[in-house]
Amino acid sequence: MIAIKVDNLVKNYGEIEAVKKISFTVEKNxxxxxxGPNGAGKSTTINIISTLLNHDDGDISVLDNIVGKNDSEIRSKIGVVFQNSMLDDLLTVKENLIVRASFYSIDKLRLLKRIEEINEYLEINSFLNQRYGELSGGQRRKADIARALINWPEILILDEPTTGLDPKSRKDIWELIDKLRKEKEVTIFLTTHYMEEVLDANKVVIIDEGVIVAQGSSEELRLKYSKDRVKIIPNNNLEKILKEDKIDYYIMNDTINITVDGCFKGIDIVEKYREHIREFEILRGDMDDVFLNITGRKLVSE
Amino acid sequence: MTILFQLVRRNMRIYLRDRATVFFSFLSVIIILLLYILFLGEMQTDSLIQHFGDIEGIDWLVSAWIMAGILTVSTVTVPLTVLGTLIQDRSNGTINDFYVSPINRKILALSYLISSWIIGFVMVFFNFVIGQIYVYFNGGEFLHFIPIMQLLGVVMLSIVSFSSFFFYISLFIKTTNAFSILGTIVGTFIGFLGGIYIPIGILSDNVQFVMNILPTAHSVTLLRNIYMKGAIDVVFSGTPDEVFDTYSMIYGLEVNIGDFGLNNIHLLFGMIIFAVIFYILSVIKLSNSKL
Incomplete structure (x- = not known):
């Protein structure tokens, strides 16, 4: 079952081509x-899928409803967590939720029950009666997610939900999304530029400058586009020996890095040059490497 | 209905909980009041005494005149400030949160207008009560039931007209910064447009013509005639008609466009037409663009 189908989507802002004929599908649940990096076209695509933005060309369907035709049906079935906070600072979390619930014809009684259900995942009860503007970053994000869940959407769209949060809040948010995904039948559509957030994804689409540059499961992408490597802190003249043995390496942060086909090849290298090595690590290729290898650039600029 | 009710309540809460916004919507009123208490009131009283002699009820006349003017000013500035919520929602993206929800966009637009009407009315009503007390302590009398109803009717119409106008203008404003500039401009000019700082009759014909086609003049003239009736009866009871005619022309108790004098019905229609024009323009604008 397909939840979202994007076919040859094009979006231009005047002369600038933000999204250039991209196609992908998202399976239900x-x-x-x-x-993708900032400015790759992620938010534009999300805004088009969630009926906020008109597109110039291509067909998009969300739960069998056509974007641009059945927008109202789509809106009733999705929940969106935006990059920035969208709730009202001067209202309490509960007041915010009551206003938003009315959009989906959820009456007060049903809403109270819904808030209880949402609380099981988000633990929002402790700050339900606090003004949104007075909450911490992590609490605000939880309130944003609670708002997006108010209609128990079939698709939960999250646009960089953890950007700007402290590590603890990021972990919290991440765990609750994970729990939600496993316990509720909800399709999660996430945009991010943090590679560690996509490791569990069933499907990853990498977008750069408005073009899809790779897609597949994170494991597939890792195998295809990245290599394991041995990271060595050398003892003595290892560099010279490697040169003599014609082994390719690169220096990063004073460590010698040798890419290898699989971790056992790495062990061989370590065995062979054991006496020249002070410390070593065998690292698996990650999504940062995937991105670097595909585009020649790093995902998050340092 | 529930959606509209919830949205209106939301907009009202946001306005009322932001004390700075509430204060700023009355800033022009406060400035006008201070100017009158400090010197403009005395200048006007002196000038009237010079012309008509020290007759009974002058203080009542002057204070009723200024309070009617202040009412018109608040029917302009309060709805404008309430509509600031729309600009805020647009600039911080809250409007997108509404747009990804299955709500009718006309209802969303209407919610901003209705909240500006309700808050406008409540706030101007408070203004009126305070004004009545001020007039009472300046030797005047409280208005009776029927004039109060007439006055509140004009106030409501005035609020609907100006919020319709500012709603249309708001559709073109993207940032809160631009909106606060608009607020400053309106706040600065409203005292002149309403003929409050300087009585309209001493301005040049061209300026008078422009001011008289604007609904601020229509609103303030209608309100003055209701508000000042008691004072006029006392002050001008023993004077020839020409004296009152001169006063009424200088102090804006009548609206003339060229040689044509507008009666109350004309003035009411002027405000209704103004409201309808900008309402229709807003609908047209919204039919091919977002809020």
């Missing part, structure tokens, strides 16, 4: 990740 799956965890889909849209990975």
């Amino acid at each position: 799956s965890f889909f990740a849209f990975l």
Whole structure:
């Protein structure tokens, strides 16, 4: 079953081509990740899927409803967590939720029950009666997610939900999304530029400068586009020996890095040059490497 | 209905909980009041005494005149400030949160207008009560039931007209910064447009013509005639008609466009037409663009 189908989507802002003929599908009840650097076209695509933005060309369907035709049906079935906070600072979390619940014709009694259900995942009860503007970053994000869940959407769209949060809040948010995905039948559509957030994704689509540059499961992408490597802190003249043995390496942060086909090859290297090695690590290729290898650039600029 | 009710309540809460916004919507009123208490009131009283002699009820006349003017000013500035919520929602993206929900966009637009009407009315009503007390302590009398009803009717119409106008203008404003500039401009000019700082009759014909086609003049003239009736009866009871005619022309108790004098019905229609024009323009604008 397909939840979202994007076919040859094009979006231009005047002269600038933000999204250039991209196509992908999102399976129902799956965890889909849209990975790319800032300005790659992620938010534009999300805004088009969630009926906020008109597109110039291409067909998009969300739960068998056509974007641009059955927008109202789509809106009633999705929940969106935006990059920035969208709730009202001067209202309490509960007041915010009551206003938003009315959009979906959820009456007060049903809403109270719904808030209880949402609380099981988000633990929002402790700050339900606090003004949104007075909450911490992590609490605000939880309130944003609670708002997106108010209609128990079939698709939960999250646009960089953990950007700007402290590590603890990021972990919290991440765990609750994970729990939600496993316990509720909800399709998660996530955009992010943090590679560690896509490791569990059923499907990752990598977008760069408005073009899809790779797609597949994170494992597939890792195998295809990245290599394991041995990271060595050398003892003595290892560099010279490697040169003599014609082994390719590169220096990063004073460590010698040798890419290898699989971790056992790494062990061989370590065995062979054991006496020249002070410390070593065998690292698996990650999504940062995937991105680097595909585009020649790092995902998050340092 | 529930959606509209919830949205209106939301907009009202946001306005009322932001004390700075509430204060700023009355800033022009406060400035006008201070100017009158400090010197404009005395200048006007002196000038009237010079012309008509020290007759009974002058203080009542002057204070009723200024309070009617202040009412018109608040029917302009309060709805404008309430509509600031729309600009805020647009600039911080809250409007997108509404747009990804299955709500009718006309209802969303209407919610901003209705909240500006309700808050406008409540706030101007408070203004009126305070004004009545001020007039009472300046030797005047409280208005009776029927004039109060007439006055509140004009106030409501005035609020609907100006909020319709500012709603249309708001559709073109993207940032809160631009909106606060608009607020400053309106706040600065409203005292002149309403003929409050300087009585309209001493301005040049061209300026008078422009001011008289604007609904601020229509609103303030209608309100003055209701508000000042008691004072006029006392002050001008023993004077020839020409004296009152001169006063009424200088102090804006009548609206003339060229040689044509507008009666109350004309003035009411002027405000209704103004409201309808900008309402229709807003609908047209919204039919091919977002809020």
